[in-house]
Amino acid sequence: MLDSIYDVAIIGAGPAGCSAAYTAAKEGLSTIVLEEHARVGEPVHCGECLSHVAVKRMGLSLPEEVIASRVKGIRVIFPDKTSTIWSEEGYVLDKHLFEQFLAVRAQGAGAALKTSTRVNGMKRENGIWTISANGPGGSSSSFRARSLIDCTGYEAVSTKLTGLNDKKFEMVSGAQYLMEDVPNDGFIDFLIWPRLAPHGYLWVIPKRGGSANVGLVTNDYKNAHKYLKQFVEEWGLSGKKILRPFGGMIPSSGPMRRIFGDGLLLAGDAAGFTSPMFEGGTQLALKSGEFAAQTLARAQKGVPKPEAEDVDTIIEGGKTSYRAGFAPTSSGDPFSAHALSEYEHLCREEFPPYERLVRGKAKFYSFTDAELNSIGRMLPKELVGMTVLDKVAIAVKSIVRFGTRVMSVRDALDTFSYSVGEKYGW
Numbered sequence: 075m076l077d078s079i080y081d082v083a084i085i086g087a088g089p090a091g092c093s094a095a096y097t098a099a100k101e102g103l104s105t106i107v108l109e110e111h112a113r114v115g116e117p118v119h120c121g122e123c124l125s126h127v128a129v130k131r132m133g134l135s136l137p138e139e140v141i142a143s144r145v146k147g148i149r150v151i152f153p154d155k156t157s158t159i160w161s162e163e164g165y166v167l168d169k170h171l172f173e174q175f176l177a178v179r180a181q182g183a184g185a186a187l188k189t190s191t192r193v194n195g196m197k198r199e200n201g202i203w204t205i206s207a208n209g210p211g212g213s214s215s216s217f218r219a220r221s222l223i224d225c226t227g228y229e230a231v232s233t234k235l236t237g238l239n240d241k242k243f244e245m246v247s248g249a250q251y252l253m254e255d256v257p258n259d260g261f262i263d264f265l266i267w268p269r270l271a272p273h274g275y276l277w278v279i280p281k282r283g284g285s286a287n288v289g290l291v292t293n294d295y296k297n298a299h300k301y302l303k304q305f306v307e308e309w310g311l312s313g314k315k316i317l318r319p320f321g322g323m324i325p326s327s328g329p330m331r332r333i334f335g336d337g338l339l340l341a342g343d344a345a346g347f348t349s350p351m352f353e354g355g356t357q358l359a360l361k362s363g364e365f366a367a368q369t370l371a372r373a374q375k376g377v378p379k380p381e382a383e384d385v386d387t388i389i390e391g392g393k394t395s396y397r398a399g400f401a402p403t404s405s406g407d408p409f410s411a412h413a414l415s416e417y418e419h420l421c422r423e424e425f426p427p428y429e430r431l432v433r434g435k436a437k438f439y440s441f442t443d444a445e446l447n448s449i450g451r452m453l454p455k456e457l458v459g460m461t462v463l464d465k466v467a468i469a470v471k472s473i474v475r476f477g478t479r480v481m482s483v484r485d486a487l488d489t490f491s492y493s494v495g496e497k498y499g500w
């Protein structure tokens with residue numbers, strides 16, 4: 075393989091990697107995707123929800139077989155079972171089939187895919203990456219590429235292998251069962267019950283034929299499975315057949331400080347792009363993968379970039395957090411960090427304002443059960459289409475019920491409001 079030099083090597087064939095590969099190949103970049111597992115999408119580590127808004131935004135035409143069920147929206151349930159609903163349509167996917175569909179689409183556009191290939195080294199010299207990987211039976215292989223997109227999910231391998239960031243994001247741990255015979259009314263249930271999911275939440279997500287994903291995320295890694303068993307009992311599901319246990323880790327503290335470097339872009343979970351409140355990341359992975367590939371395509375074509383001063387203004391947005399930290403270069407490298415800085419601009423413009431929302435989430439989790447119940451009762455039964463009057467009513471009730479903590483309620487609800495598909499919530 076060492077004889078070919080690809081324009082871009084994409085590490086990881088999840089939603090971010092497949093989306094990046096499709097866009098890169100369509101833009102005419104010679105593209106290879108390296109995936110550690112033998113089959114794309116397997117094993118699944120996801121609740122599998124995706125909003126219709128996301129599907130539309132990404133221009134996807136979902137084949138029927140990837141859709142496990144169609145849902146009417148999300149019901150959020152507070153500790154005393156007070157609930158409120160976001161009525162917005164979406165899908166529960168068979169996520170492995172969805173990712174396989176994305177991979178075939180990328181291959182159809184011209185991307186090469188190499189499975190059973192676990193990347194364990196990357197080094198860039200004279201504008202070329204040499205990427206080393208392990209294959210089946212301890213075999214090893216190498217690949218060369220002018221640029222690299224890290225789409226390795228929470229593992230974020232480039233951070234470890236290149237030192238691009240000195241620390242990773244914080245994470246929550248997910249545990250889930252696919253269970254049989256779980257009653258549903260067509261809504262996804264999200265339960266904010268800190269007792270059984272500290273700094274996280276629980277869910278019941280209806281799939282086909284009465285089955286459902288029943289799970290949780292929490293920062294209490296050690297007890298995630300204990301909480302899940304307890305929840306199954308309390309939700310009246312004891313004795314129902316568990317078809318498959320699964321789980322995984324999810325970034326929960328917002329993007330890495332650096333999401334691009336010389337010849338390198340981070341997309342999806344590897345960049346830390348998950349929804350600020352409920353940590354869904356599939357839509358953000360699809361979009362950031364697309365942005366990363368578009369950035370490379372423009373850089374390769376030599377589309378004029380902003381001058382150095384403009385880049386500073388654009389990428390910092392008045393803040394110093396997660397700026398590139400790379401000096402503009404005039405080396406002629408089409409994929410220099412300076413040339414790729416546009417990626418951060420695209421993400422900042424489009425994605426949730428993480429600095430603010432991650433603080434709002436911390437405030438959300440600072441409330442007691444009684445306070446969460448009180449917040450639940452302040453909200454209207456239907457959250458979609460709230461009027462100005464509804465919002466004024468919530469503000470007044472917050473002042474009356476929370477007094478000096480009213481600003482914490484405002485910040486928490488601000489983060490909560492980013493849970494809809496339109497705001498990349500799912």
Ligand SMILES: Cc1cc2nc3c(=O)[nH]c(=O)nc-3n(C[C@H](O)[C@H](O)[C@H](O)COP(=O)(O)OP(=O)(O)OC[C@H]3O[C@@H](n4cnc5c(N)ncnc54)[C@H](O)[C@@H]3O)c2cc1C
Nearest residue numbers: 086088089090110121122123193227248322342343355356
């Ligand atoms: C329990 C749980 C429930 C979730 N529920 C939802 C949900 O309902 N809706 C939602 O939107 N999001 C959900 N998420 C989050 C969602 O799964 C991720 O945000 C999304 O899959 C991110 O896509 P990605 O492509 O960035 O990363 P991933 O999907 O993690 O893909 C990364 C890929 O990289 C590969 N890889 C990793 N390291 C290497 C390496 N060294 N070499 C080669 N390949 C490598 C992996 O095998 C994998 O295929 C959930 C996550 C968990 C854990």
